[in-house]
Amino acid sequence: MRALKDEITLVNLPHGKYLLREGDPGDGMFIIVNGRLRPSITDEGGKERFMAAMGKGEIIGEMALITGESRTASAYALRDRVPVNLSNVV
Numbered sequence: 270m271r272a273l274k275d276e277i278t279l280v281n282l283p284h285g286k287y288l289l290r291e292g293d294p295g296d297g298m299f300i301i302v303n304g305r306l307r308p309s310i311t312d313e314g315g316k317e318r319f320m321a322a323m324g325k326g327e328i329i330g331e332m333a334l335i336t337g338e339s340r341t342a343s344a345y346a347l348r349d350r351v352p353v354n355l356s357n358v359v
Contacts, residue, residue: 278354287345288329288352295333295340297356301325304350308342322347 280299282288288299291311301323308320308329320342323329333340334356 273355276355278356280352280354282346282350282352284346284349287343289340289342289344291340291343293340295330295336295338297354298331298334299329299352299354301327301329301350301352304352305347306344306350306352307347308344310342317343 280288282304288306291309303325306323306327306329308323309317310320312318323344329344329352330340
């Protein structure tokens with residue numbers, strides 16, 4: 270836990286703003302400490318398809334961080350929230 274302390278950054282994310290976007294570099298993962306995020310993917314026709322909302326204690330962005338590939342989904346804030354960003358942990 271002490272080693273992770275220096276890698277944690279609080280992120281202020283207002284309602285309606287995107288935390289991450291599909292295609293962005295996978296340079297960190299996020300733990301939701303309050304509020305809710307709505308992840309989405311873009312289908313072959315270019316339409317945004319929404320997935321189940323994510324809440325407190327859930328993690329998003331970990332696969333892109335682990336694989337080093339770009340993000341496969343977007344996620345935006347349903348309400349103001351403060352996720353924490355963990356980067357450089359792999």
